[in-house]
Amino acid sequence: MVNVKAGLSKQYNRLFEIVPPAAIRAVDIKLSAIPDIIRLTIGEPDFAVPMPVKEAVKTAIDNDDSHYAPAKGLLPLRQAISTYVHERFSTPVYDPESEIAVTIGASEAIYDALSALFNRGETILVPTPTFCFYQAEALRLGLNVVEINTAPNYLFTAEMFKQAMADHPEAKGLILNYPGNPTGVTYPEETLKELAQVIDQTDVLVMSDEIYGELTYGRQHKSISAYIPEQTIFISGLSKSHAMTGYRVGFIAGPAALMKMVCLAHSGVVTTAPTPMMDGALAALTVAKDAPAAMRDVYHQRRDLVLAGLAEAGFSAPKPEGAFYIFATIPDFLNQNDEEFVYELGEQAGVGAIPGTVFGDGGQGHIRISYAASTEDLTEAMRRLVAFSQAARAEQKQAQA
Amino acid sequence: MVNVKAGLSKQYNRLFEIVPPAAIRAVDIKLSAIPDIIRLTIGEPDFAVPMPVKEAVKTAIDNDDSHYAPAKGLLPLRQAISTYVHERFSTPVYDPESEIAVTIGASEAIYDALSALFNRGETILVPTPTFCFYQAEALRLGLNVVEINTAPNYLFTAEMFKQAMADHPEAKGLILNYPGNPTGVTYPEETLKELAQVIDQTDVLVMSDEIYGELTYGRQHKSISAYIPEQTIFISGLSKSHAMTGYRVGFIAGPAALMKMVCLAHSGVVTTAPTPMMDGALAALTVAKDAPAAMRDVYHQRRDLVLAGLAEAGFSAPKPEGAFYIFATIPDFLNQNDEEFVYELGEQAGVGAIPGTVFGDGGQGHIRISYAASTEDLTEAMRRLVAFSQAARAEQKQAQA
Structure with missing residues (x-):
């Protein structure tokens, strides 16, 4: 471990101060510490290279x-x-x-x-x-x-x-x-x-x-x-x-x-x-130029699997026609502060997602789910999300009664 | 081929105007067009990866x-x-x-x-x-x-x-x-x-x-x-x-x-x-951490080979104690404008070198020779350099006589 010289502790590009470190990675690293969490955080295909x-x-x-x-x-x-x-x-x-x-x-x-x-x-x-x-x-x-x-x-x-x-x-x-x-x-x-x-x-x-x-x-x-x-x-x-x-x-x-x-x-x-x-x-x-087609078909199935799970859990989302993300609105019976919510979801449901706020204006109150994970993980994650959501809804109803 | 929109032809970072494109690569590409040239231009080992x-x-x-x-x-x-x-x-x-x-x-x-x-x-x-x-x-x-x-x-x-x-x-x-x-x-x-x-x-x-x-x-x-x-x-x-x-x-x-x-x-x-x-x-x-030693011994021999050739050709240079370059002063019986000289050397002797000027203040009148080439190529390049230099010296003496 090396200390920096006192006179150099502020020797850096001032423009670097105005930007936080990569928010997606930061959230992902923090969520990774939760035992048994299923991370739907990173936009990384689970496939092998062709x-x-x-x-x-x-x-x-x-x-x-x-x-x-x-x-x-x-x-x-x-x-x-x-x-x-x-x-x-x-x-x-x-x-x-x-x-x-x-x-x-x-x-x-x-x-x-x-x-x-x-x-x-x-x-x-x-x-x-x-x-x-x-x-x-x-x-x-x-x-x-x-x-x-x-x-x-x-x-x-x-x-x-x-x-x-x-x-x-x-x-x-x-x-x-x-x-x-x-x-x-x-x-x-x-x-x-x-x-x-x-x-x-x-x-x-x-x-x-x-x-x-x-x-x-x-x-x-x-x-x-x-x-x-x-x-x-x-x-x-x-x-x-x-x-x-x-x-x-x-x-x-x-x-x-x-x-x-x-x-x-x-x-x-x-x-x-x-x-x-x-x-x-x-x-x-060249030789592997058709490799994306096979993966695309799998992503397509996974998208539908996740959309169905989100709907059952009370989240609304536009049906994505590309990429491998779903951007879902947090329902009003859950914490709509997305930056708090992703940690509740991680700790209480064991599902990792990225808060919408990190994607700029218009992202508040949303989470991003990446379905570039295995079908098995996605199935289990949706099961957990639905259970978490139903429990929260039940709790809220009880409180209102 | 795509034309740029007229209004965008000057849409670039103004700071990029003040710096010429990578000079070493530019010289190397130009010299590469000379048939049968031996390029001692690029700092690239001829060895295979361990x-x-x-x-x-x-x-x-x-x-x-x-x-x-x-x-x-x-x-x-x-x-x-x-x-x-x-x-x-x-x-x-x-x-x-x-x-x-x-x-x-x-x-x-x-x-x-x-x-x-x-x-x-x-x-x-x-x-x-x-x-x-x-x-x-x-x-x-x-x-x-x-x-x-x-x-x-x-x-x-x-x-x-x-x-x-x-x-x-x-x-x-x-x-x-x-x-x-x-x-x-x-x-x-x-x-x-x-x-x-x-x-x-x-x-x-x-x-x-x-x-x-x-x-x-x-x-x-x-x-x-x-x-x-x-x-x-x-x-x-x-x-x-x-x-x-x-x-x-x-x-x-x-x-x-x-x-x-x-x-x-x-x-x-x-x-x-x-x-x-x-x-x-x-x-x-880890396992290949001693690989550099064997290469170093070969570079050492090549350095001495090139130093001897340069001396015979009338070039002076400090004896390098590291890296794989020699920075040689062009003798006064040759063209001491290094940016012109490297092309004369390339075209007339079939040896490629980098002009000292591209390395900044203090580089004028010099050439850089890389000895990260094969021993065979270096031997032939020195033979060519010596012949070129001797011919130039003889011509000059004749002109003076």
Whole structure:
């Protein structure tokens, strides 16, 4: 253990003071201490990485493909990304040489875009509730974050964009995330098209995090870059689609003029991504490109299982059409302070969830349930939730009687 | 190919304009186009990753150790780092829980420290010639970089530090890199101790990049954190010691109060490092912890081979006591404009080197030769260099006659 010198105890970036440490992880760590808890907290698939991906990484290791890759990533991987995102998500055909970079998960992609493309003090619109990472990173970079509450439908509509621009004509950027974390809501094609049309009338740069694009139920995901390619930075990765969270492979694409700056940020932060993992990613997007479909079917069943359990327990929630989260309203016979409620639920019912408040404006009074857990765990968690809820309701009735 | 919207062509961080793209890579890419060139440009070991490391990564893949690790990295790895850096480099005993984080190479460690621990406009001292990455990142973060020319001995001495603080009393940080890139120079213990003593009288925070600590010839590396732990951020990694460049595993350690902020930066940028690579790193620091010794012996021989060749060709250079670079003065019968000279050398002699100018003040008129290439390539490159140099000398004599 090393003490810091007295004169250095305040030697840090002041912008880091205004942002709390990653709230989702903090809650998860605290809840993990409860014995026998079932954690529906983290957005982490319980599946194994598809076998062809594992084999490709091991072959790369055996072949000593262990040297520095080009800063933007292995070229065959960038070529595969270009084809894949165009075919699957209707993106424009990005040039692998100048318009795509491989990053350390979508996290680094978001950070690179925010740090490279905006100046301190510039305003970014962030529709909420959403993944709290965006606001945290933007604030640490000194950007001005304007949250726009999209409750109760959780769709950022053309009307909302027009209103936001009327209120904040200085806005330079917009962060979209769909299918959305924490709500699971995604865009009907017509709604997306209308939003793109009004954005097209402005010079607002869209950073579109479409990491859950492979996880849509009953519809094909379409990227907003299909409509407004000249002002979209497309962000995705393999963590969710191929259960490759720990492999840390993301990617980012956009117009070459902007990607030039994004790549400066990327190489300046990490030099390049790990080479063997990129060999694995190439397999994911080629021989294993249909692997997400099988997982999607299982998630679909789990979603319905959890929705039924929540309804029985008195929680209401929009039916998610993508991702693996349900954003549920806490019923009025339970503690509607979500930050208190998740600990009651953890301690008394043995079920772990994330409080809605951490996802920004519109999240109060909600919990996020991740159904990227095993079917067995989800079944038991719903049984516990229903029992907990029924007991609370009974207790309340008794008190009123 | 996607065009950027006209109104967005200047939508980027203005600080990114002041720094050119990575100069070493740019020169290397340009020289690579010359047929049959021997590139002594990049600091990349030609060795394979030690077998126990490769096996550990493959086992992690097989065992589906593919989920998110804790943000700071796998705890057993942090424990191994704590033991290793204390035993090998005399660092203090860092607490694995609160004082160590695993990063994407030393690159990310440096970036995290600069972004988390300094405010825009604060002054950082950077002794030069040195790895140009430091200045580039500091400038992109809006820091004020003061270069201090350490030529001709390439040691930043206690006297130089005192003079720098007299000239720049506002300085908040100092970046040290030893054994040094591009000079191969490292600190005699007495010189390091004297430097630490004068730093100790100030509140200057030292970021000490000791990535070449395993590569010293005829001496044991000692970390400056041994003397001034309360104001040192220790940075290292496995890229050079274990030839693991493409695995991208670095680490950073320091007082808990500062590491708390560094870890916020780290998790904000990349979330966490790739899990299987961390399993490999654990093997590197335990079962394969003596792997660097065998490589070091080979580097030692190569160094002497290159020093002899350079001397025969008329180049002078300090004898490096660490790393795998030689920083040589271009003799007066050759073009002493180093940025022109490396292309003449590439095109006319088929030998690739990096111009000294990219390493900052004091680098002009020099070239950096990396001897992390095969002995065969180094032998042929020296043969070519000597022939090129002799021809140039003969031509000059003829012109004078």
